[in-house]
Amino acid sequence: MKSLLAFLLAASVLAAQTPIPVPHQQKHLLLDSRVVEAAVNARLVLGTPQKHPANPLIQADKPWENSMNNLYPNVIWDEEAQLFKLWYKCVLADKEVIAQMDQPSTVHDVGWYLLYATSRDGIHWDKPELGIHKFAGSSANNIVARDCPNVGVFKDLHDADPARRYKMVSDVGLGKPQVRFSADGIHWGEALAAHGFGAQNGDTHNNALWDERSGKYLWFTKLYLGERLVSRFESDDFLHWKNNGLVLRSSLAEGRASQTYCMPVFRYGSIYLSYVMMYHVGNGRSVDCELAWSHDGLHWQRVSPGTPFIPRGAKGGYDSECIYAMAGPPILRDGKLMIYYGGDDFPHTGWKRHCLPCLATLRPDGFAGYIPVEAGKPAHVLTRALRLTSEPVCITADVPPGGSLRILAVDDQGTVLDAAEPISTSVTDTALKWNKGALTAPAARFRIELDHAVLYAISGGDLVQQELPLPENPLKSATRATHPPTTKTISFDADAQGWKGVDQLEHHASGGMKGGFIHVSRIGRSLPIALSPVTAKESPLAGDWSRIIGGKGAEITCQVRSAKAGGRVMIELFANDVAQWQFETQTTFSPEWSKATAALRYDWDDAEALAAGWKRAANSFSWADTIQHIGKVVIVPGAAGAQGSFDLDELSVSGSTR
Secondary structure (H helix, E strand, O other): OHHHHHHHHHOOOOOOOOOOOOOOOOEEEOOOOOOEEEEEOEEEEEOOOEEOOOOOOOOOOOOOOOEOOOOOOEEEEEOOOOEEEEEEEEEEOOHHHHOOEOOOOOEOOEEEEEEEEEEOOOOOEEOOOOOOOOEOOEOOOOEEEEOOOOOEEEEOOOOOOHHHOEEEEEEOOOOOEEEEEEOOOOOEOOOEEOEOOOOOEOOOOOEEEEEOOOOEEEEEEEEEOOOEEEEEEEEOOOOEEEEEEEEEOOOOOOOOOOEEEEOOEEEEOOEEEEEEEEEEOOOOOEEEEEEEEEOOOOOEEEOOOOOOOEOOOOOOOOOOOEEEEOEOOOEEEOOEEEEEEEEEOOOOOOOOOOEEEEEEEEOOOOOEEEEEOOOOOOOEEEEOOEEEOOOOOEEEEEOOOOOEEEEEEEOOOOOEEEEEOOEOOOEEEEEOOEOOOOOOOOEEEEEEEEEOOEEEEEEOEEEOOOOOOOOOOHHHOOOOOOOOOOEEEEOOOOOOOOOEEEOEEEEEOOOOOOOOEEEEEOOOOOOOEEEOOOOOOOOOOOEOHHHHOOEOEEEEEEEEEOOOOOOEEEEEEEEOOOEEEEEEEEEEOOOOOEEEEEEEEOOOOHHHHHHOOEEEOOOOOOHHHHHHOEEEEEEEEOHHHOOOEEEEEEEEEEEEOO
8 A cells, every 4th residue: 555655646647738627527536425336445535735846936025915824825827818827815914014005904903915926837926016006105016906805816707798807706804795806807996895695704715706507606705603614605797696505514523623714616527626724723723725525516525524635734844834725726737736725834823924825736636536445455446327428438547557447337237238448557537448349338337446546537427316325314224223211301409400591590499390490591682591511421411312312202391481471482402512403392481380392303304303393503413413412402582582581490301202
């Protein structure tokens, strides 16, 4: 395996034909979970981008480059101008530098410039003196725009209006997105408000693109709900936007410790790819660049959660703390994909830090591939069915000396339709040669044997099954053991049992249904909230309810009362302490003790839980994930009641055998 990996680091590939990889509906990357049906002694691993020895390519050597901060690089290859073009973010953090701006202005207490650089070879960059904006009394600088934080820029060949050829997206704070247009990417019009965004969108590397597949402009930005999430918007005119909602978030295991910070998106082959910057809020405030993919631009999956695609460098190095990948597709040149990124040797904290432009290269299609797990043993992958067309079936793979790929075309029953000539060298989009001359079947699966080889992509047909495979729900398994039902009760007789209130919680030793109870009140707001502890150490309700409560489902009951009547009792179940599902009971608050009830089954999928009356928060995890990781249990009045306080007693969760 070590010899194989060493070979891959030095593997050569075919010369590039076009500088921008064109999306190809019939090219399927093996990282797409719809493509591989089964793998034997083979696993998917990330590709290995190679950092350029000239990194960092640009230094912050101009007086107005006060803090290149997160950089947020936006890079294109301009075919018309035969130029690499880079737009990058600059923050003016020092007051004496802000004062040198022409008509000094700040957003978030700092100044903002968008800077521009060009290159003939992608390695050596020029900062042209454009004469547009003055700094320290001189316009001999590369400033193309100002007062535009968190910028994304792209060239739009779709728009027929040449004055809108280049498009910019930015924001001046959460819920304040804006757009600008330019004929040349240098001279920009005034900022225009972008409509349709929520109050919690923005404040990250905004990025937009024209998506020919959907016939829409897409905009990916942050959704902030106590943690950083990724949301998507779409538009026909680039001014009025429709919210598609949350499209990617950190995992349940990561919680808020690692958050999805920004996600530049591009088309590649038959799918969408993205670089996901994971902000490790709970671990040194470093930022890693991961890889994610989507079949439709809405449903996203990280390829290898927790493993960087472009790894940070050694401690103290130029990219040792943070990496922010480019917006825009990678650029194909000299047989390699060029992926630009900002590298930072300082954590993501404070304004004053330099993130410098860098370059990594990757073999075409080499984002991730299947490799043998155990050398010397047979390894193969079996693809799902492809509906064959007149296009030849092509393969992209790395094959070291002595290795090989052997490919069989099989039908749905596994009967061999034909065999291809073995491949014993690295190939990119290379047509297979079939023993019978050509495949004549309307559809086929492909069984590909890997002998010291890495398989990245296959093309030549459309996937018969276009939809994502349904995720496995372990709670639906027919072989899952059902634990005996039990009941967990919070009586509040002796104390509050670790429960907290928003804003205040008081324990009363008597006056409840059987003894003590808790009183929850909120100061100056309408909705008091009672919250259980989060961990199993503090709460008997925390954990996997299918095990600790048992049965096939559960019934939640509690006793409530309030000084005035009004508003229904709401019960919320959180996955740990991150996001919740909510149920509105039929019980209305009143001055007398009343019983509120909610029922559920563990094995519901999300649609079944919704149909049963449970509602999910915008940032919730799946129903199955939530049930297996119950943290906070929350009781709250419905908004219609406008309760200022309420009493809570005798909360029970009982396993059900139905």
